[in-house]
Amino acid sequence: MKANKIILVLFSSALIAFSAAFMPAPVAGVVRAEEATAIENTEDTQEENKEDEPELSEEEKAEKEAEAKRKALQNDPTHKHHFKWVAFMNESESAEGTIDYMCPECGKIWYFRPISAYYAFQGDVARRIEMAPENATVKVKTSVFINFNKQVMQALEERPDVSLYVSFLDGEYKGNRVSFVIPAGEDTVSLLDENGYAGFLFLGGKYGLTMEEPVVDEGAEEKASE
Numbered sequence: 001m002k003a004n005k006i007i008l009v010l011f012s013s014a015l016i017a018f019s020a021a022f023m024p025a026p027v028a029g030v031v032r033a034e035e036a037t038a039i040e041n042t043e044d045t046q047e048e049n050k051e052d053e054p055e056l057s058e059e060e061k062a063e064k065e066a067e068a069k070r071k072a073l074q075n076d077p078t079h080k081h082h083f084k085w086v087a088f089m090n091e092s093e094s095a096e097g098t099i100d101y102m103c104p105e106c107g108k109i110w111y112f113r114p115i116s117a118y119y120a121f122q123g124d125v126a127r128r129i130e131m132a133p134e135n136a137t138v139k140v141k142t143s144v145f146i147n148f149n150k151q152v153m154q155a156l157e158e159r160p161d162v163s164l165y166v167s168f169l170d171g172e173y174k175g176n177r178v179s180f181v182i183p184a185g186e187d188t189v190s191l192l193d194e195n196g197y198a199g200f201l202f203l204g205g206k207y208g209l210t211m212e213e214p215v216v217d218e219g220a221e222e223k224a225s226e
Helices: 002-022 033-052 058-074 117-131 150-158 200-207 218-225
Strands: 084-088 097-102 109-115 137-141 147-149 163-169 177-182 197-199 210-213
Touching: 084 117, 097 117, 109 117, 117 137, 117 147, 117 150, 147 150, 147 200, 163 200, 177 200, 197 200
Parallel strands: 137 163
Antiparallel strands: 084 097, 097 109, 147 197, 163 177, 177 210
C-alpha cells in the first residue's frame, strides 16, 4: 500500500514536470524601461505641441465651425445651393485674388474669375464683417492698402454689433505701423467721400491713431553707434 502511494506521488511529479516543460508560458504585458521612457516622451511632446498652438480668436473659431458645417452639407443630398459672388484675397496682398460664384452654406463653387488685389481686399474684409460672430471685432492688417470703399462701409452698417480694427502703414505703403478702431454701431456710410472712399488716415484722425511700430531709421542708428 505504501509502495502504491510512492508510485502515485512520483507519477504526479513527473506529470507536473512534463506540463511545465511543454505548455506555453503565459504572455505578460511587460514594458521595458526604454519603452516606458519613449511613451512618456511622446506624451510630453503632444502636451507641448498643444501648448505651442496659438489660441484662436473668436472670428477664427467661428470660421472653423462654419467650415465644419460646410463639409457636412457637401454630403447632404437634400441641401439646396444658394449661389452668390464672394471675394477672396491671395496670400500675397499685392497679388490678384478671386471672386467665386459659390454657395456660402456648403462651399460649392460654380464659377470663379480673377480680380485685382484691391477689390479682393475690399471684398474679403466685407465678407469677414458679414460672417463675424455676434459682437466681434474684425482685425485687418495691411501693408499695401490705405482706404476702404463703399462695400466695406456698408457691411459695417449692416452689422451694427461689429467693430473693425485696422493696422496699416501711415506713409502710403511705408512708414510707421499705426492702428485705429471703428466702434460698433457707427454711421460708417456717411464717412465716405464724394468718390465713395474712406482713407485710413482720415478714419484714424476721427477715431484716434495708436502707434504700433515706429519706422526704424537705419542711417540714424549707424551714426549713433559711431
